[in-house]
Amino acid sequence: METPQRKSPGAIGAGLDALQVLDALPDAVMVIDLDFTVRYVNAAYTVLSGVPRSQAVGSRCHDVFPGDRCRTPGCPMNRIARGLEQLRYEGDKHCACGRSAPGIVTTRAYRTADGDLAGIIEIVSDMTPLYESRERFRKAMGGVIQAMSLTIEKRYPYTAGHQRRVTKLCRAIAEELGFSWERTQGLRMAAAIHDLGKILVPAAILNRAGELSEPEMAIIRAHPQTAYDILKDIDFPWPLAQTIYQHHERLDGSGYPQGLTGDAILLEARILAVADVVDAITCFRSYRPAVGLEAALAEIQAQRGKQFDPQVVDACVAVLTQGRVVLQPRDGIPMARALPAQAEEES
Numbered sequence: 001m002e003t004p005q006r007k008s009p010g011a012i013g014a015g016l017d018a019l020q021v022l023d024a025l026p027d028a029v030m031v032i033d034l035d036f037t038v039r040y041v042n043a044a045y046t047v048l049s050g051v052p053r054s055q056a057v058g059s060r061c062h063d064v065f066p067g068d069r070c071r072t073p074g075c076p077m078n079r080i081a082r083g084l085e086q087l088r089y090e091g092d093k094h095c096a097c098g099r100s101a102p103g104i105v106t107t108r109a110y111r112t113a114d115g116d117l118a119g120i121i122e123i124v125s126d127m128t129p130l131y132e133s134r135e136r137f138r139k140a141m142g143g144v145i146q147a148m149s150l151t152i153e154k155r156y157p158y159t160a161g162h163q164r165r166v167t168k169l170c171r172a173i174a175e176e177l178g179f180s181w182e183r184t185q186g187l188r189m190a191a192a193i194h195d196l197g198k199i200l201v202p203a204a205i206l207n208r209a210g211e212l213s214e215p216e217m218a219i220i221r222a223h224p225q226t227a228y229d230i231l232k233d234i235d236f237p238w239p240l241a242q243t244i245y246q247h248h249e250r251l252d253g254s255g256y257p258q259g260l261t262g263d264a265i266l267l268e269a270r271i272l273a274v275a276d277v278v279d280a281i282t283c284f285r286s287y288r289p290a291v292g293l294e295a296a297l298a299e300i301q302a303q304r305g306k307q308f309d310p311q312v313v314d315a316c317v318a319v320l321t322q323g324r325v326v327l328q329p330r331d332g333i334p335m336a337r338a339l340p341a342q343a344e345e346e347s
């Protein structure tokens with residue numbers, strides 16, 4: 001077979017030039033040398049960054065494309081220069097015009113034929129369309145959860161706002177415990193519909209202003225199982241069905257429906273259990289007047305390390321006594337509005 005004649009150092013055969021091929025790629029490509037001088041950016045990189053090729057090439061990458069981790073040991077370029085072969089991460093690429101685009105960034109070593117490190121290549125895939133559709137999906141999912149939450153509250157007026165207050169308290173506890181934003185969202189979703197299973201409890205029992213018989217209590221106590229049966233086949237990105245299933249479990253095994261103990265109960269469910277009890281004690285119910293916050297806190301502290309996770313109890317007491325969350329009878333947060341962005345929505 002005939003070897004294609006090389007026309008230039010950049011030729012890759014059949015009339016193709018490597019640099020023109022790189023310019024045709026939809027992904028942004030930058031090549032720097034080991035002193036962080038930009039040697040090449042393709043057309044997509046100039047569009048993504050808003051920096052013309054003439055300005056980028058020959059400049060130090062941290063001068064023309066400044067980022068949060070530039071000049072730190074955490075800088076991906078720095079880590080490759082110090083021996084790492086490849087890094088892949090999600091991050092925003094900042095444009096000179098002020099726009100930032102969510103991207104998947106791959107930073108990898110460029111080696112000579114002898115294996116010597118000669119430079120660093122950065123490839124950025126602009127994920128803006130995918131992220132926008134993900135945000136739309138999040139918003140729609142939040143709307144569905146909110147609709148489910150309101151449906152339950154319409155049937156059970158005495159606890160109107162209960163799920164929203166519990167959601168608010170769960171979020172504050174999760175943040176106190178250092179949950180990531182993503183994990184906190186999952187807990188908030190679970191909290192917003194944690195009484196979903198009560199949809200199958202007759203309204204006459206739910207709204208009864210008086211003590212319930214044992215068979216009636218058994219019907220109410222089936223609500224975690226009912227919710228689990230409804231949710232278990234939905235592929236949420238969080239353990240929503242299990243969190244709700246376990247929210248009446250207690251650390252010492254005295255809960256229901258499975259009688260789980262200790263770490264067998266999800267941390268999300270242990271948080272939901274505490275928040276649920278605090279709000280239930282604090283607020284008015286059909287069968288008794290509202291009891292104060294002090295009584296609710298005394299109850300969870302009395303059960304600290306017995307029924308309730310000690311860390312969760314401590315976090316709950318901290319956020320309530322320090323006023324970081326205030327439970328008000330009618331407060332709440334529409335999930336659809338709160339979920340798309342990480343914006344604060346304290347009421």
Ligand SMILES: [Fe+2]
Binds near residue numbers: 194248
């Ligand atoms: Fe419940």
